[in-house]
Amino acid sequence: MPTFLGQNQYGKAENRVVKITRDGATHHIKDLNVSVSLSGDMDEVHYSGSNANVLPTDTTKNTVYAFAKEHGIESAEQFGIHLARHFVTSQEPIRTARIRVEEYAWDRIAVSGEAEHSFVRKGQEVRLTQITYDGTSWEVVSGLKDLVVMNSTDSEFWGYVKDTYTTLKEAHDRILATEVSGRWRFNWSDDEQPMPDWETSYGQVRQHMLQAFAETYSLSLQQTLYQMGARIIDNRGEIDEVRFSLPNKHHFLVDLEPFGLKNDNEVYFAADRPYGLIEATILRDGCEARIPVDLTNL
Numbered sequence: 001m002p003t004f005l006g007q008n009q010y011g012k013a014e015n016r017v018v019k020i021t022r023d024g025a026t027h028h029i030k031d032l033n034v035s036v037s038l039s040g041d042m043d044e045v046h047y048s049g050s051n052a053n054v055l056p057t058d059t060t061k062n063t064v065y066a067f068a069k070e071h072g073i074e075s076a077e078q079f080g081i082h083l084a085r086h087f088v089t090s091q092e093p094i095r096t097a098r099i100r101v102e103e104y105a106w107d108r109i110a111v112s113g114e115a116e117h118s119f120v121r122k123g124q125e126v127r128l129t130q131i132t133y134d135g136t137s138w139e140v141v142s143g144l145k146d147l148v149v150m151n152s153t154d155s156e157f158w159g160y161v162k163d164t165y166t167t168l169k170e171a172h173d174r175i176l177a178t179e180v181s182g183r184w185r186f187n188w189s190d191d192e193q194p195m196p197d198w199e200t201s202y203g204q205v206r207q208h209m210l211q212a213f214a215e216t217y218s219l220s221l222q223q224t225l226y227q228m229g230a231r232i233i234d235n236r237g238e239i240d241e242v243r244f245s246l247p248n249k250h251h252f253l254v255d256l257e258p259f260g261l262k263n264d265n266e267v268y269f270a271a272d273r274p275y276g277l278i279e280a281t282i283l284r285d286g287c288e289a290r291i292p293v294d295l296t297n298l
């Protein structure tokens with residue numbers, strides 16, 4: 001045969017599942033987008049079309065909805081772990097399951113107190129997780145995207161390389177803004193180890209990251225990025241690796257001189273493109289990098 005099959009995986013992508021938990025009149029929402037990707041002994045379906053080893057993608061979709069009922073959705077991570085374990089342990093030809101989850105958060109609408117069953121979708125970040133299980137070991141990489149943050153001072157950028165093409169003016173007081181895309185890898189990898197409390201972990205990681213962004217007097221976005229990652233690793237023992245992709249959302253001072261006005265760091269043009277793109281991994285001492293360099297691949 002002049003050709004042969006390389007890496008392959010299959011499953012149902014983007015199963016949108018909303019689970020309402022009714023605690024009397026008070027309802028709780030979990031709103032997820034779950035993608036299932038399975039791999040294993042799948043040569044024959046590609047070579048000959050024999051579906052003998054193929055659990056239909058339609059079944060994987062049904063499993064997501066049935067598990068929401070049977071196991072509930074405690075956290076995105078816990079839900080993904082249930083699914084991954086099920087596919088790998090119930091179907092012999094399936095050797096590896098990768099479950100990706102996006103979670104959309106909802107707030108209660110303030111009425112007199114907090115509404116019991118009325119919600120407004122949070123406009124902030126999307127929470128993410130990816131669970132990979134091969135029947136022996138687990139890899140859990142969680143994270144977030146679309147979290148926009150800004151410091152209106154305590155940011156400088158100067159002392160950089162200047163060549164023939166450099167026109168950028170040194171800044172001693174600038175706006176620093178970015179849309180955080182981050183991933184962090186847990187060191188939980190087998191069923192013998194106690195599992196982290198996923199909900200607490202997410203809230204704490206987010207808080208450390210935001211505090212580091214707010215508290216770092218920044219000489220570059222690179223420095224801020226490193227502080228954000230280091231703060232997470234220093235404070236959260238369950239995490240060994242953090243990767244960030246941070247677009248520098250440039251805010252340029254507008255020249256108001258033509259109008260006889262002085263711009264005393266007050267009026268900015270918020271540019272949307274091009275943008276600086278600052279990306280890096282921060283690791284616990286002795287640990288190796290496993291989060292892909294390009295976060296769009298995760």
Ligand SMILES: O=c1[nH]c(=O)c2[nH]c(=O)[nH]c2[nH]1
Nearest residue numbers: 157168219220221222248276
């Ligand atoms: O924080 C920054 N890092 C850079 O590398 C850079 N380059 C640039 O033009 N502006 C900035 N800002």
